[in-house]
Amino acid sequence: MNYILLAISWIVFYALHSILAASKLKKIMEGKLGMAYKWYRLAYSLISLVLFMGIMIQALLIPKTVLIPKSDLTDYLGYMLAGFGTIIAMKSGKSYSLSQFFGFTPVAKRAQELVISGLYARVRHPLYAGLVLIFVGYFLFAGTLSAAIHLGCLVLYLPIGIYFEEKNLVIQFGEAYLRYRKEVPVIIPKFW
Numbered sequence: 001m002n003y004i005l006l007a008i009s010w011i012v013f014y015a016l017h018s019i020l021a022a023s024k025l026k027k028i029m030e031g032k033l034g035m036a037y038k039w040y041r042l043a044y045s046l047i048s049l050v051l052f053m054g055i056m057i058q059a060l061l062i063p064k065t066v067l068i069p070k071s072d073l074t075d076y077l078g079y080m081l082a083g084f085g086t087i088i089a090m091k092s093g094k095s096y097s098l099s100q101f102f103g104f105t106p107v108a109k110r111a112q113e114l115v116i117s118g119l120y121a122r123v124r125h126p127l128y129a130g131l132v133l134i135f136v137g138y139f140l141f142a143g144t145l146s147a148a149i150h151l152g153c154l155v156l157y158l159p160i161g162i163y164f165e166e167k168n169l170v171i172q173f174g175e176a177y178l179r180y181r182k183e184v185p186v187i188i189p190k191f192w
Contacts, residue, residue, distance in 0.1 A: 002062040002063070003062070003065075003145055003149055005058070006055070006058055006059060006146060007149050007152075007153055009051075010149070010150070010153035010157075011153065012051070013048075013051045013052065013055060014153065014157040014160070014161065016048075018160065018164045020044050020047065021164070021168065022164065022168070023168050026040065039103065039106065040103070041106075042102065042104060043103070044103065045102045045103045062146050064145075065144060065145040065146075066143055067148055068140070068143040070141075070143055074140045074141065074143060075140075075141055077137070077140045078139070079137065079141060080137070081133045081134075081136050081140065082133065082134045082136075082138055082141065084133055085129075085130040085131065085133025085134035085135075085136075086130065086134060088130035088133065089126075089127050089130030089134065090130075091118065092119050092120075092127040092130060093127070094118065095115040095120065096115070112172070114169075114173045114176050114180065116180050116184070121184065122185075122189040122190075123184065123185055123186065123187050123188070124166075124180070124181065124184050124186055124187070125162060125165070125186055125187050126187075128158055128161070128162065128187050129189075131154060132154065132155070132158070135150055138151070139151045158187070
């Protein structure tokens with residue numbers, strides 16, 4: 001039952017993530033909140049943080065069910081993948097103001113520029129690619145059912161989250177994003 005509740009918690013987290021990031025809801029909230037809308041992103045980030053911390057605490061309280069036994073190899077691979085994923089996730093944020101991303105600084109009503117350089121020249125969603133590597137690394141290191149649920153829920157959510165995020169990006173950047181989408185893969189880079 002603990003593992004079902006953990007999966008449900010991730011479903012709620014990801015559903016709220018997509019709902020609160022939807023362009024339609026943002027337009028509705030902008031109309032209702034007026035000048036206070038500039039803090040919508042901060043409220044969104046705080047809700048995400050509280051839910052994420054709740055999931056982490058919940059996962060820590062679940063008795064550990066080991067799926068793969070720990071070994072030097074799983075530890076090494078886990079650390080390597082999680083470390084590489086962290087580097088990718090951090091580098092993906094270099095193109096953006098983190099204070100604006102998290103909502104500490106209200107985003108000015110100006111046209112944002114489509115970033116297609118750096119990691120974004122290789123994949124359209126490097127943050128998601130980094131998260132997958134982090135979660136795979138954590139699963140290899142921990143080897144528990146909880147870690148498998150974390151990874152499984154992320155992998156199941158990504159196509160949905162990417163679909164909705166790309167709809168928002170097409171609305172925001174139009175033809176430029178459609179061209180970019182044709183040329184650059186989603187999260188797995190082309191090495192050939």
